[in-house]
Amino acid sequence: MVVFEPFRKGVGMVVKRNTWQREAVRSALGTQMGFVSAQGLHAALATSGSHIGLATVYRALADLANEGEADSLQSPEGEALYRACSLxxxxxxxxxxxxxxxxxxxxxxxxxxxxxxxxxxxxxxxxxxxxxxxxxxxxxxx
Amino acid sequence: MVVFEPFRKGVGMVVKRNTWQREAVRSALGTQMGFVSAQGLHAALATSGSHIGLATVYRALADLANEGEADSLQSPEGEALYRACSLxxxxxxxxxxxxxxxxxxxxxxxxxxxxxxxxxxxxxxxxxxxxxxxxxxxxxxx
DNA sequence: CTGATTTTGAAAATCATTATCAATTAGGTA
DNA sequence: TACCTAATTGATAATGATTTTCAAAATCAG
The missing domain is CATH 3.30.1490.190 (Ferric-uptake regulator, C-terminal dimerisarion domain)
Incomplete structure (x- = not known):
């Protein structure tokens, strides 16, 4: 039960490699009109023919949020939601x-x-x- | 994945019975100085000698929140937190x-x-x- | 007191998210 | 281009909070 931690982790650390998976997530997030969950985005990717893994979607979204490329918030039900955003x-x-x-x-x-x-x-x-x-x-x- | 539901369920429906468990939760919540999770409150109750069940604490807190006797919010980590409140x-x-x-x-x-x-x-x-x-x-x- | 109905609680089931770890890959380097 | 090495992936198991199940216990009206 960790409750009162800061919202966003510290910034700038190791270098990230470019993979088609990260790009797919970034791109798919861009096509969404509102907030999506990791599961939702993974489903959307699967529907459009991508075989990306669920864990990878979670990781990519967390990274995007850390880097400021995505907004994240908790839905009233406690699910984490993401959305592409301006900085x-x-x-x-x-x-x-x-x-x-x-x-x-x-x-x-x-x-x-x-x-x-x-x-x-x-x-x-x-x-x-x-x-x-x-x-x-x-x-x-x- | 239900995401965009209202925060609080509709009001006033069936009658609730009075049990020592509900009262214990209401009372324990009152002694907390800040927000607590259901797990945390259950632990606190256990420490003070109560043998109330975890599921019951979850149910009682949800009820209190519905009836407006408790505030609820999501911690940044997605845990549901509760606190006694004025109406x-x-x-x-x-x-x-x-x-x-x-x-x-x-x-x-x-x-x-x-x-x-x-x-x-x-x-x-x-x-x-x-x-x-x-x-x-x-x-x-x- | 009695019966109908609600509530409880231990345990199992859910469900989102994270950790594991072997296999794959990106990206620099010879 | 071939190679090296650390980062990344993904199938799967693990975690952890919350919910559901369901039989037993308790509440409350009559």
Missing amino acids: AHHHHLICRSCGLTVEIEADEVEEWAHRTATQHGFSRPEHVVDVFGFCSACVPPQ | AHHHHLICRSCGLTVEIEADEVEEWAHRTATQHGFSRPEHVVDVFGFCSACVPPQ
């Missing part, structure tokens, strides 16, 4: 029905998080800020 | 080292989340807003 820090507005994801600016929240942490004597704050809802194309259930 | 909606500032949790007001963020969702055509927004950092008692590692 800048940002947050997400995610449709609970179709998974459509909109990157949102949150300067306001960045500032608030930092200010609040400092006020309470906390240092090195990191925050989790994501908004889930139903996009305009998805009728809100009942 | 009002609020957010948390959590120490990554010792787990100390401070409930914080976030009217500013509530308003921002709602405004942002609406702007993008999203309805029924719910948000995940939690700040992790190191509390003043815990020296920030290097």
Whole structure:
């Protein structure tokens, strides 16, 4: 039970080799319109004829996230989800029905998080800020 | 792979019976200073002499969360964490080292989340807003 | 007290994720 | 080009949290 560890591991370490597998994952992630799980991406790759291994997909996604090429977050059910992203820090507005994801600016929240942490004597704050809802194309259930 | 489900299940359904187990979980949760996992709470209960079953702790915590008596969130590692809470909606500032949790007001963020969702055509927004950092008692590692 | 129904708990089942480890491969080097 | 060596892959086993199963025990209304 390790609970309060930092979100992202330290940066820059060993060199990575270029393999078609890593490229396949990077590319497949790019075609996804929203967040996907490792399992989901592996299934998508399999469907499109790739014989890449599941463990490799997990490793590649973790690497992409470490290198800042992918965003990762936990679904409410605790599954890890990934999405290709720009390098800048940002947050997400995610449709609970179709998974459509909109990157949102949150300067306001960045500032608030930092200010609040400092006020309470906390240092090195990191925050989790994501908004889930139903996009305009998805009728809100009942 | 169910990913985009709502955070909290629907409210008010069948009646729950009163058992010492449920009360034990509610009470034990109240004595915790920060968020705990189901496993952690079960261990704490065992230490204090209770013979309550692990599955029962999971069930009781899920119920408390459904009824609004407990907050639940996912740790960065994907474990579900629980904490007794007041009924009002609020957010948390959590120490990554010792787990100390401070409930914080976030009217500013509530308003921002709602405004942002609406702007993008999203309805029924719910948000995940939690700040992790190191509390003043815990020296920030290097 | 009695019966109907819910709850419990030990153990098995799930399920996502990680670790193992032998075989393969990338990328530099002679 | 051939070779060397460390990094990478992938099938599979292991892990660990959470859920399900189901028979036995407990709750609560009448």
